[in-house]
Amino acid sequence: MKTQNSVPTTKVARASQFVKAGVKVGGNYIKHYSKKLIDPSLSKEELHKDNAADIYDALSELKGSALKMAQMLSMDRGLLPVAYSDKFTMAQYSAPPLSGPLVVKTFKTYFGKTPSQLFDKFSIDAVNAASIGQVHLAWKAGKKLAVKVQYPGVADAVSSDLKIAKPLAVRLLNLNERDIDRYMGEVESKLLEETDYELELRRSIEISEACAHIPGLVFPKYYPDLSSKRILTMDWIDGMHLKDFLKTNPSQEIRNQIGQSLWDFYDFQIHTLRQVHADPHPGNFLMRPDGTLGVIDFGCVKVIPAFYYDNYFRLVNPDTIDDDALTEQIFENLEFLTPQDSPRERAFFSDLFKQMIRMLGEPFAVDEFDFGDDSYFNKVYAFAEDLSKVQELKSSKVARGSQDGLYVNRTYYGLYAMLNELKANVVTTKPEWLRSTKSELGLV
Known part of the structure; x- marks a missing residue:
């Protein structure tokens, strides 16, 4: 899978990605209606596929709240045409991962050490990548570990991303702006929490321990000494x-x-x-x-x-x-x-x-x-x-x-x-x- 060497972090750079997606969507509509003049029976299936691919490509480069919105929309069957929900499902665990140098840079920022200095073995290629972060396989003291590394800049961009994304959401989903504004605060607060891996560490330990008695559930052990505000380490759990x-x-x-x-x-x-x-x-x-x-x-x-x-x-x-x-x-x-x-x-x-x-x-x-x-x-x-x-x-x-x-x-x-x-x-x-x-x- 193709990796990303950088993530847009400034407001201008991130806004330009949304603008680029909007321009492509506009072009797709023009292309669709031009074809429809020739063939009035033409359905919107091709239009939806083109729009879904262009929007996902733009959001996947941004990571963070933008990609999280796509992930959330992929769960809402009936809200979007199938082409969108199918494409946006990739945001759940198949987004383009960060390159090795960016991963190493994140470790140096939060631990002052490289992954190889912290772990006995660390796979620099991500096992999977989602909206907020990506997961790497590591070993330490004979234990197989999953290490979640947050994409740089996503925490700082949550609020501005939501404001920039609103017009695209209104157009794409045909939603009332008033409805979006009403719930934006709730969405923003949850997305900010999701970027705080120290909070996630505490909640993970608390809830997994409280639910440990439920038959059939398996929870990983978490490692505070190998975790930080943007990196979270836990036991590797096998499964599909x-x-x-x-x-x-x-x-x-x-x-x-x-x-x-x-x-x-x-x-x-x-x-x-x-x-x-x-x-x-x-x-x-x-x-x-x-x-x-x-x-x-x-x-x-x-x-x-x-x-x-x-x-x-x-x-x-x-x-x-x-x-x-x-x-x-x-x-x-x-x-x-x-x-x-x-x-x-x-x-x-x-x-x-x-x-x-x-x-x-x-x-x-x-x-x-x-x-x-x-x-x-x-x-x-x-x-x-x-x-x-x-x-x-x-x-x-x-x-x-x-x-x-x-x-x-x-x-x-x-x-x-x-x-x-x-x-x-x-x-x-x-x-x-x-x-x-x-x-x-x-x-x-």
Whole structure:
């Protein structure tokens, strides 16, 4: 794979990459509509592929928050055409890596030593490269280690990158600028946290130790003396990313076993720890033939505020949705409904969000759920597509939904998507208070 000898770090240099991507996208549109004059039946498939390739190439050179946005978008099926989501998936673990000299320079900056002076053996070629950093294989005292090295300049560029990327996001996703602004602070704070490897080190140790009792999970040991603000060292965990794992044609039993570990992992974090690994994309998990699952990245952790938790998960209980007055109160608390809404708007949005909650809460409404049921996911994706076309939402004067929901919803979306790809059937463990009392009484 081609390596990068430098990463643009100044605002001007980074802004020029976004401009270059925008110019290429504009050129692709001109090319597409010129062809369409000759062939009116021409679809946008070629246009989407060209745009996806040009945007990804530009973002992959920038690294950091720009590439992280592409990674996040690749998880949102239905939000982007397939050409984009397929291309942006590369940001999860197949971005162009940094060259050897840049890696050595990073070590000298933070340790005053080269990798070969710190480790018994260090592979200068990256094993994989994602949005914030890349991973190298190393050995010390007989132990096989994974060393994550952050790309230079990405931490300092988070805020400016998000501002520069906003116009491209508005054009590409056809989003309302107001909606983007509402959640930008949450995204910015999480991206800044992801660039702080000292914070990730503390969280990795804390959460992995708290979750060590969950069957089927494997966590690496972390090494503070070989870690810094931009370098993180841990045990090497063997395993395969999801797509490679599925190519081995694992049995349904193994799929279910891994799926159960995933569900239990998130159930414990959310309902017991009240903080959660909020980056559930396949690049952060390593699956093994024996049905165990390695968890390797705690860079993005969402601490769930008590007020948000209490309101959000009350909606998951089907009994709540059946209580109109209680549901409307919670919708107000979660900012789905606002004081400015007219009676007609309240009724419209209440009905819309009730449909959404019932659909997304289906796995919680039963004791066991088949995530391999594509009909369920087709229904969810169709609803999401219809939602994007709702004029009342597009023309609403306010963005709806608490910003705390951004990463909680993203967590469940990523979890559901992975379980669907695994075709796993899992026992949907949950706190007792999330269970419907009506179903227990045989009333439903």
